[in-house]
Amino acid sequence: MAKKTPTHADAYQIKIVLRGSKPPIWRRFVVPGDITLDRLHEVIQTVMGWYDCHLHAFVIDDEQYSATSKDGEQLDIEGFDERKYRLGKVLPSAGAKFRYEYDFGDSWEHVLQIERIIPAAEGAKTLVCLAGRGRCPLEDCGGIWGYYRMLEILKDPAHPEHADMEEWTGRKIDPDEFDLEAVNAALRG
Numbered sequence: 001m002a003k004k005t006p007t008h009a010d011a012y013q014i015k016i017v018l019r020g021s022k023p024p025i026w027r028r029f030v031v032p033g034d035i036t037l038d039r040l041h042e043v044i045q046t047v048m049g050w051y052d053c054h055l056h057a058f059v060i061d062d063e064q065y066s067a068t069s070k071d072g073e074q075l076d077i078e079g080f081d082e083r084k085y086r087l088g089k090v091l092p093s094a095g096a097k098f099r100y101e102y103d104f105g106d107s108w109e110h111v112l113q114i115e116r117i118i119p120a121a122e123g124a125k126t127l128v129c130l131a132g133r134g135r136c137p138l139e140d141c142g143g144i145w146g147y148y149r150m151l152e153i154l155k156d157p158a159h160p161e162h163a164d165m166e167e168w169t170g171r172k173i174d175p176d177e178f179d180l181e182a183v184n185a186a187l188r189g
Contacts, residue, residue, distance in 0.1 A: 009033070009120035012087055013130070016044060016100070018137075019109040020144040025134030027183075032126045033088035033117065037065050040087055044100055044110070046186045047129045049136030054103035058082065060090050061098075093117070106143040127187050135177040138169065151175055 010033040018025040027047040031040060037058055045052045057066035057079065064079030091098060094117050100110040118124040137147035153165045154173055 010088065011118040011120075011122075011124035011126050012091075012114055013116040013118060013124075014112055015115050016048065016110050016112045018048070018134075018144070019111055021134060023134065025136065027132035028115070028130045030118070030124055030126050030128050030130065031087065033086070035087050037082035037085050037087065037090070038067065041067075041082065041100075043127065043187070045102075047132070047183055048110070049183075050102055050108075051139055053139055054105070056100065056102045057104075059099040059101070065090070103139070106140065106146070108137070108143065129180060129183045129187065132178045132180060132183070133176075135173070135175050138173070 011030050012033050012035075013028065013030050015026060015028045025048075029043065029047050031043055035043070041056055041058075042052070044050075055067070055070075055075070055077065057064050057077070059065075064077075065082040065085055066077050066079050067075060067083075068077065068081045069075055091114055094114050096114045098112050100112060102108040102110070137144070138150070141147050141150050150165055150169070151173065153159045153161050154169070156162060159165075
């Protein structure tokens, strides 16, 4: 049987994992196959819990796709304009993997895999998060190693930096926290 080429109406089930996280911080979500990469960036920000405060880029088959401007200001970033490319065109097959980096300073690297392409005839709900695990790290905490250092400091009231870290975070941090309903409400919002 010949392999079916995805259509624009097909849906993509994707799993995203934050590289270096142990246990893995991940999400599984469904998007339309014709979603543009700039819109996929917005979905990733929502499902992971980031605040879209930093630059980002997709790396697909060794090619970089990113925003070329922000707030009308031209950015000096190499690669293709993510607004002009649709997921189903740059990644037309299930099993394909690609990368997404958020915040080039803290270097939050994510690995994404197209787990399944759902034919339009199945009527899959899109822009929905199906599952996930783990809390998204705080912005500007120094990358994955900084996040784990922060968690260790917060667990140890005797640590000399404990009070400062509590003040900086402003609340208790539960690394296992993940609220599927809140993520889906944000996607609908």
